[in-house]
Amino acid sequence: MSKLLHFCAEEVTRLFPPFLVHLEALKETMIEYSVKESIVQPVRQQLTVPNTADRFISMPACVPSRGVMGIKVICAVPSNKEKCLPTHLGCIQLYGLTGELLCQMDAEEITAKRTAICSALASKALANPDSKILAVIGAGVQAESHIQALSQLFNFSEIRVWNRTKSRAEKLVRELHDVGNFNLCVSDTVGSACSDADIVCTVTSSSEPVLFKDHVKPGQLSYRVTVLFKDHVKPGAHVNVVGASSPTTREVGDDLMLSDNLVIVADCLNAIKLESGDVIQSGAAPHHELGHVLHFPLSRDPDQITLFKNLGLACQDVVTAHLIYKQYLSESTRS
Ligand SMILES: NC(=O)C1=CN([C@@H]2O[C@H](COP(=O)(O)OP(=O)(O)OC[C@H]3O[C@@H](n4cnc5c(N)ncnc54)[C@H](OP(=O)(O)O)[C@@H]3O)[C@@H](O)[C@H]2O)C=CC1
Ligand SMILES: O=C([O-])C1=[NH+]CCC1
Structure with a gap:
């Protein structure tokens, strides 16, 4: 050699x-x-x-x-x-x-950039083209690459970051203050970050839901919430779920996964059934593959929520x- x-x-x-x-x-x-x-x-x-x-x-x-x-x-x-x-x-x-x-x-x-680009492609295909508010749940490497990628495809007026450790969200917001012409800010709760958001990205290493829908009223979620529930997401919003890529890990509550008006798109339908704890544990049925919706645009009801499960592909x-x-x-x- x-x-x-x-x-x-x-x-x-x-x-x-x-x-x-x-x-x-x-x-x-x-x-x-x-x-x-x-x-x-x-x-x-x-x-x-x-x-x-x-x-x-x-x-x-x-x-x-x-x-x-x-x-x-x-x-x-x-x-x-x-x-x-x-x-x-x-x-x-x-x-x-x-x-x-x-x-x-x-x-x-x-890994950082190709993952964010795939979420950006899914968002472009599925979200409202006039999306103004992005919520990012998590403040690590993927949070940064997702803010960088999505802000190049959408004209956001506000990007909100919620993180379990608030100081890391504050640090990310300081580091990215000059990335674009939008208000980049830290949210105190998942609920306030997602309220009225057009696009939500969950980019955490959370392994298990710690709080369930019945525990709290919408808008009063404690900082210990680690996953996304239906009440967080407005009808018509698009969600990119980027963490939780093994059968035992979750980012999204069952109430959202099993919601009647949810359309689930995966980068790979074979993999989602074997790797996504959110799909496997909730029993939700994924509907489409990303490549299909990029090639054959999906017509969607404005009240539907679309969810892209981004597992990452070789x-x-x-x-x-x-x-x-x-x-x-x-x-x-x-x-
Ligand atoms: N789909 C794909 O192709 C890819 C997916 N990933 C996945 O995306 C996720 C994020 O990756 P990356 O940004 O690189 O990782 P980082 O380690 O850089 O960031 C992890 C983030 O998750 C948060 N977090 C960790 N545990 C919890 C918890 N129990 N509850 C709430 N938040 C938590 C951290 O918060 P804090 O600051 O408080 O610790 C931090 O914001 C991971 O699950 C990773 O495996 C990564 C690469 C590719
Ligand atoms: O696709 C990828 O590289 C990864 N997905 C989850 C962890 C890393």
Whole structure:
């Protein structure tokens, strides 16, 4: 084997595709996956480290149209936060279709950005195009990437952040104060963040609901609420559910999951039935796949709530890694 080409996190940042190029590539990829069915991708393997909430996840995919296949290995270690380490650490290996290893690269920024772009694509397809208020539940890496991505596609007047640890929401709001021309603020409760919000993103590592609908009246939710309930979400709103990607974890209450006027869209219908605690535990039936609604626009009743369950797919990582590799090649041939 020739010398291994490895892109560290800084090189990935330098070679990263511009937002709109990335958005278009992922849109094509999701359509290719769901409609053309030309991408080969098993449901990923998730190993749980005994007696912890930590997961070791292996995610392979083959994307013949781009002449590549690859695998992301990602470790989701929520307790790393206390050690001031990233909670999602991983690496992507990219191969040609002949089997040669083209390169490997750090997966942190790719995971952050490709996930937010998929929520942004779902929001563009499903939310009110004139959405003005975004609520973000959580204040970690995904909260930041979701604010960055969604604010490029919508003309928000206000973005509200609620987080279990309020000081982290305040820090995020300070860091992102100049991202766009909207009021970016911290909310005291999930209910006040979501009140009248057009789009809601849940981006937490919460594993279990701690509070149920009957415990509280809407608008009086305590700061310990970790999940989203029906009363939080207004009719016509769109929700991106980004955390909770294992059968034992939840972000959304049963009352919302089982609501009559809810339309559930998943990035992958095979995976949602095996990985989403919100779907498995509530017994809710997912309706559509993201690639389908991107290709065949969904006509929706203005009072319906749409919910995109964003699990994350290997093909999104492989295609992003390929864009980075192509940028590297084009710079190498120029020099
Ligand atoms: N769909 C996909 O493709 C991807 C999904 N994810 C998932 O998205 C979620 C967020 O990831 P990321 O932003 O990178 O993680 P971070 O570790 O950066 O942030 C985690 C966030 O979750 C909050 N949180 C943790 N536990 C709880 C709880 N019990 N109740 C309420 N809030 C809680 C944290 O709050 P606090 O500040 O108080 O600790 C923090 O805001 C995770 O579940 C992750 O696995 C991640 C990557 C891709
Ligand atoms: O798709 C992904 O990379 C992940 N989904 C949940 C944790 C990491």
